[in-house]
Amino acid sequence: MRKRDSLSTYLKSTIPIKDLYEKGFFPANTLTATDAETVQLFGDGEAAFLIDGSWKVGYFNENHADQLGDYAVSYVPAKGERKASEAIGGISMGYFITKKAWDDPAKQAAAVAFVEHMTSDEVLSTFVTTEVTALKNGAxxxxxxELQQSAADANAxxxxxxGAVxxxxxxxxKTDLFANMQNVVTGAITAEYAVASAIALN
Structure with missing residues (x-):
């Protein structure tokens, strides 16, 4: 998510994160800030962009309803063969039919019909806003x-x-990789070393 007027400046940047940190582009508590603190900084206009999941749209709807026109959901800049329009995501919701119902011909038909109805484009579109779906045509x-529409447009x-690494x-x-982010930012170790260290524990 980004402030609407800051896209061109930040999407064109290819400056390494260590350089940005050393030049003072990050807040003083960058190495210790909690998720709640970084989100608050963005909400208060103290940060130009926020990288997070689609669920954060709901947070801004509830906590910054008078500023929704100031925000927009956008893609992370592309790099190499990866397109900007490729996203990190996953499907964490689904419908399951019990074995008991599946083994009963009458109940199986009803259960399948129910799942087909609940996962149709029309029905899913009544409660999907910013979520990634498995719909072929999208929701x-x-x-x-404004903010929800921005997220829906990005998803479309x-x-x-x-999937998320x-x-x-x-x-x-995961713990090792996340803990070493501070060391990468400060230049204590390289990003390559941090990845190799994490892989050794996987």
Missing amino acids: SPAGLN NITGVV QDTITSEC
């Missing part, structure tokens, strides 16, 4: 505010989805 939610133009690695690997 078409209506009655959205996603060309590929890859943290969901595919061990807890030890």
Whole structure:
């Protein structure tokens, strides 16, 4: 998510994160800030962009309702063969049919019909706003505010989805990788070393 008037400045930047840190572009508590603190900085206009999940749209709807026109959901800049329109995401909701219902011909038909109805484009579009879905044609939610519409537009133009790395690695690997972010930012170790250290624990 970004402030609407700051896109051109920050999407064109290819400055390493260590250089940005040393030049004072980050707040004083960068190395110790909690998620809540960084979100608050963005909400208060003290940060130009916020990298987070789609659920944060709901947070801004509730806590900064009078500023929704100041925000927009955008893509992370592309690099190499990765397109900007490729997103990190995953499907964490689904419908399941019990074995008991599946083994009963009458109940199986009813259960399948129910799941098909609940996962149709029309029905999903009534409660999907910023979520990534498995719909072939995507969702078409209506009655959205400016920020929600921005997120919906971004989702509609996603060309590929890859899973989050943290969901595919061990807890030890994740802890090591996250802990070493501070060391990368300060230049104590290289990003390559941090990745190699984490992989060794996976």
